Amino acid sequence: MRSALPPPKSATDLLMERADTAGRKGEADSQPTLREIFATKATDAAALGFMLAQIDISRGPVLWISDRVSRKEAGVICMAGLPHGIDILRVDVSKPVDVLWAMEQGLGCPTLGAVVAEVWGDPPALDFTASKRLALRAEAHAVPAWLIRRAAHPNLSAARARWHVSSMASLPNPDDLHALGQPLWHANLFRSRWGTPGDWVARSENGRLRLDHRVEGQQTHLSDQAAHHA
Amino acid sequence: MRGEDKLPVLPFPPQPATRDTQPKQAAPTGPAADPQTKDPRPQQTADLLTHAIAALQHAMAPPAVDLSVTDLPAPDAVPEEAFTPVGEPRWRMGSAKIPSNTHSPSGSASTDAGSDAPAPNPKDPLARRITALHFPRFSMNRWQWHMDRMGHAPPPEVPVALAVEGPHGPVIHATNRAADQMGIQIGARVVDMRALVPDLRVEFADTGGDRAALHRLMLWVRRWCPWSATDGPAGLVMDTTGSDHLWGGEAAMLREIEGKLSTLGLETDLACAPTHGAAWALSRFGGVREVCTPDELCAKTAPLPVRALRLHGDAALLLKRLGLKTIGALADVPRLSLARRFQKAELTHNPLLRLDQLMGRLAEPLQSPDDPPEFSVQSSLAEPVMDPEPHLPDMAQELCAGLHAAGLGARRVTLTVYRTDGEVDRIGVATSQASRDAAHILRLFEGKLERLNPGFGFDLITLEASVVEHVEVIQTRIEGGSDEGTELARLIDRLSAKFGADSIRRPAPRDSHIPERREGWQVAMAQGTDTLPTHAQPRPLRLLQPPEDIRVLYAVPEGPPAQFMWRRQTHKVVRFEGPERIAPEWWADRPGTRLRDYYRIEDQHGQRYWLFREGVVGDGRGGAPRWCMQGLFA
Numbered sequence A: 001m002r003s004a005l006p007p008p009k010s011a012t013d014l015l016m017e018r019a020d021t022a023g024r025k026g027e028a029d030s031q032p033t034l035r036e037i038f039a040t041k042a043t044d045a046a047a048l049g050f051m052l053a054q055i056d057i058s059r060g061p062v063l064w065i066s067d068r069v070s071r072k073e074a075g076v077i078c079m080a081g082l083p084h085g086i087d088i089l090r091v092d093v094s095k096p097v098d099v100l101w102a103m104e105q106g107l108g109c110p111t112l113g114a115v116v117a118e119v120w121g122d123p124p125a126l127d128f129t130a131s132k133r134l135a136l137r138a139e140a141h142a143v144p145a146w147l148i149r150r151a152a153h154p155n156l157s158a159a160r161a162r163w164h165v166s167s168m169a170s171l172p173n174p175d176d177l178h179a180l181g182q183p184l185w186h187a188n189l190f191r192s193r194w195g196t197p198g199d200w201v202a203r204s205e206n207g208r209l210r211l212d213h214r215v216e217g218q219q220t221h222l223s224d225q226a227a228h229h230a
Numbered sequence B: 001m002r003g004e005d006k007l008p009v010l011p012f013p014p015q016p017a018t019r020d021t022q023p024k025q026a027a028p029t030g031p032a033a034d035p036q037t038k039d040p041r042p043q044q045t046a047d048l049l050t051h052a053i054a055a056l057q058h059a060m061a062p063p064a065v066d067l068s069v070t071d072l073p074a075p076d077a078v079p080e081e082a083f084t085p086v087g088e089p090r091w092r093m094g095s096a097k098i099p100s101n102t103h104s105p106s107g108s109a110s111t112d113a114g115s116d117a118p119a120p121n122p123k124d125p126l127a128r129r130i131t132a133l134h135f136p137r138f139s140m141n142r143w144q145w146h147m148d149r150m151g152h153a154p155p156p157e158v159p160v161a162l163a164v165e166g167p168h169g170p171v172i173h174a175t176n177r178a179a180d181q182m183g184i185q186i187g188a189r190v191v192d193m194r195a196l197v198p199d200l201r202v203e204f205a206d207t208g209g210d211r212a213a214l215h216r217l218m219l220w221v222r223r224w225c226p227w228s229a230t231d232g233p234a235g236l237v238m239d240t241t242g243s244d245h246l247w248g249g250e251a252a253m254l255r256e257i258e259g260k261l262s263t264l265g266l267e268t269d270l271a272c273a274p275t276h277g278a279a280w281a282l283s284r285f286g287g288v289r290e291v292c293t294p295d296e297l298c299a300k301t302a303p304l305p306v307r308a309l310r311l312h313g314d315a316a317l318l319l320k321r322l323g324l325k326t327i328g329a330l331a332d333v334p335r336l337s338l339a340r341r342f343q344k345a346e347l348t349h350n351p352l353l354r355l356d357q358l359m360g361r362l363a364e365p366l367q368s369p370d371d372p373p374e375f376s377v378q379s380s381l382a383e384p385v386m387d388p389e390p391h392l393p394d395m396a397q398e399l400c401a402g403l404h405a406a407g408l409g410a411r412r413v414t415l416t417v418y419r420t421d422g423e424v425d426r427i428g429v430a431t432s433q434a435s436r437d438a439a440h441i442l443r444l445f446e447g448k449l450e451r452l453n454p455g456f457g458f459d460l461i462t463l464e465a466s467v468v469e470h471v472e473v474i475q476t477r478i479e480g481g482s483d484e485g486t487e488l489a490r491l492i493d494r495l496s497a498k499f500g501a502d503s504i505r506r507p508a509p510r511d512s513h514i515p516e517r518r519e520g521w522q523v524a525m526a527q528g529t530d531t532l533p534t535h536a537q538p539r540p541l542r543l544l545q546p547p548e549d550i551r552v553l554y555a556v557p558e559g560p561p562a563q564f565m566w567r568r569q570t571h572k573v574v575r576f577e578g579p580e581r582i583a584p585e586w587w588a589d590r591p592g593t594r595l596r597d598y599y600r601i602e603d604q605h606g607q608r609y610w611l612f613r614e615g616v617v618g619d620g621r622g623g624a625p626r627w628c629m630q631g632l633f634a
Helices: A011-021 A046-052 A068-074 A096-107 A128-141 A222-229 B002-006 B021-032 B040-071 B074-081 B097-103 B108-116 B138-150 B177-181 B190-196 B207-223 B250-263 B276-285 B297-301 B313-321 B327-332 B335-341 B351-359 B389-406 B438-444 B486-499
Strands: A034-039 A062-066 A088-092 A114-120 A145-150 A161-168 A184-192 A198-205 A208-212 B130-134 B160-166 B169-175 B201-204 B227-230 B235-239 B269-273 B375-385 B408-419 B424-435 B458-470 B504-507 B521-523 B542-549 B551-554 B563-566 B569-582 B596-603 B608-614 B626-633
Touching: A011 A128, A034 A046, A034 A128, A046 A145, A046 A161, A046 A184, A046 A198, A062 A096, A068 A114, A068 A145, A088 B486, A096 A114, A096 A128, A096 B486, A128 A145, B130 B250, B130 B276, B138 B160, B138 B169, B138 B207, B160 B177, B160 B190, B169 B177, B169 B190, B207 B227, B207 B235, B235 B276, B250 B269, B269 B276, B276 B297, B276 B351, B297 B327, B297 B351, B327 B351, B335 B351, B375 B389, B375 B408, B389 B408, B389 B438, B389 B458, B408 B438, B424 B438, B424 B458, B424 B486, B438 B486, B486 B504, B569 B608
Parallel strands: A034 A145, A034 A161, A062 A088, A062 A114, A114 A145, B160 B201
Antiparallel strands: A088 B504, A161 A184, A184 A198, A198 A208, B130 B235, B130 B269, B160 B169, B227 B235, B375 B458, B408 B424, B408 B458, B504 B521, B542 B626, B551 B563, B563 B569, B569 B596, B596 B608, B608 B626
């Protein structure tokens, strides 16, 4: 006997939930929805680290979809470097349209822990309607969706939170002055549906994301970084 | 000859009394027969003579049987034969016997004989017709067939051998004709045979595949008769009782079987006989496409070696030491002494039981496995349709109901549409988990039906579950909620149906130190569990495949370059960690492969990379070491 899944949420349910969470600030409310991360440089894996720090790997397997150019330019995911215990289902497609199709299919499957999609550039298929579709589907089935954008412009999109993420010089290593320490990322939330935009220094702490406004021993100031991006 | 004489030899079996012709034939040679007792030399010649006569009788035996029946009445029976109807031939064999009967309708003598002879009794142990098929080079034929299809089959004069792992290294499992002629022996060690034939090509045999192929072939030969079974590692046995006339007699049927199997690339020895044992023996040790009637059973099997009795090697060796080399010699030994000698031997070691099976005195029924169930639904339409889609839901429901009743689920479903002009189109979908959910199966066909070219329309649609598996129905949670895996399996099915099964993969790490070699991925459709060993050293999130060359601008003697250029960008190394030395895997790499020194670096923008230097200066494996970029850290 197979038991039935809980029915997907209707539009009314979603609106009611949204009314409940409307008062909260920041990105602390981590309800599953569509989020977009723009990597400031294509060869910067900070966006992935920032995203992986927010994925709950105990929820279920992660559907990881990437298009051909992303794999060519930014490499393929390396299992040895991912957090231990993560279950990856890797989907290699060639076109961004196929990425969106696979993503939509994956978002209909509530047993997935997350859906991660890598899209290169600004494909015409990824417009406001497509992103709205993905966002609603992610919320209806309660599956977190992440869009990793490389070499892309932040055009019109219905993603509930949109980030710019870049690498920062790592923290000093207490054992070796010349060695790398804990990685830090500069995270800039430039559009948020429910929270307030802002700049943070992000890092991964015990598998969770930690956002700070200032970090001791950090030479580069946030405003410098912001100027660098602008 | 002398060596064999030392072994205990049973006395030459006395000739049976029924052979009346012997004294007549022996009489002309008689002058030496009388003084046997006085002179030893004549005795020897007489012994030789009896041997020769016995051999002659063996050779003459089948016609002798006919002679006894037909010769005597022949001169005077001809006028009487015209009055009586033709008796039903007891054995169909497509040989000269039936035409002779039809040409000359049987006379009173033969009708008498026919009426005296009992009607074919279904319980008669010799009333069956068993056909044995033996594939002397089954593995090799399959390998050659495979290589032919891949397009690089070796020419027939190249000696090829297939090997399997033995206790002391690989041993020869199968050979081709060229290797046979050069003296390659099956069962010998590959190293020994390489010494004999240095240019012997050795490949590994696919014994599991051979077994599966033989099983499929066993089902395939049921086109000639309803019962078939596998018989040893390279043999089949079929019960062709009553089915040979569909093919124009037994000889024609055997020719047809051999021809059809040769189109599959298989060399075949076959024989048809009343018992399994006889068919087995004649197919392996008899003539080409031998057909043996019950009357000829003794005569045809007598000259075969005792190995033809399906005996274990030890038992055959024992019989050889006893001087019993042929089945005829064994049959002539008194039954009592054989029974006493092999009282406790089991069937494969017991020549008496095997002989009884061959002669039909011991029943040996053919155990034919059932056909695997087939799940197929078809709808033949009164009028041609352009779009098969509206018919699919009902068919899928019916198919799934059938699967449900059998407790099975489909792994592969094929939709076949037959166009009115005779064209046939097929669409196949696969599932990663056995499924009998009609809606899910229908969904996999979405987007594929548009590719069908309807032409003037389809008039027949079939939906077939070509690969089925057992479905384990387990309730995982008592309060409800989804079954783990089902939803995911369906997602994998949908993605695989759209992008191809190769695009959806799961990690399957391999045991290797080389980073890119460790990253193995397997198709998600193939179910398999794996464990990921953890790494002590930090590893990047992304791997560039293949590693990209970087141009070093400022090299330093120790450590990574101070400044380098990658993808037209200049990077300054601010901080670094390393080196981590990863040596080449000598068991997998080519001899000149250089080691790698990995560095984890951070550049002036805070980005973290994984570089390596291939080789060290002066390692004697090439010029200046090469620097490569391989990974990106978060």
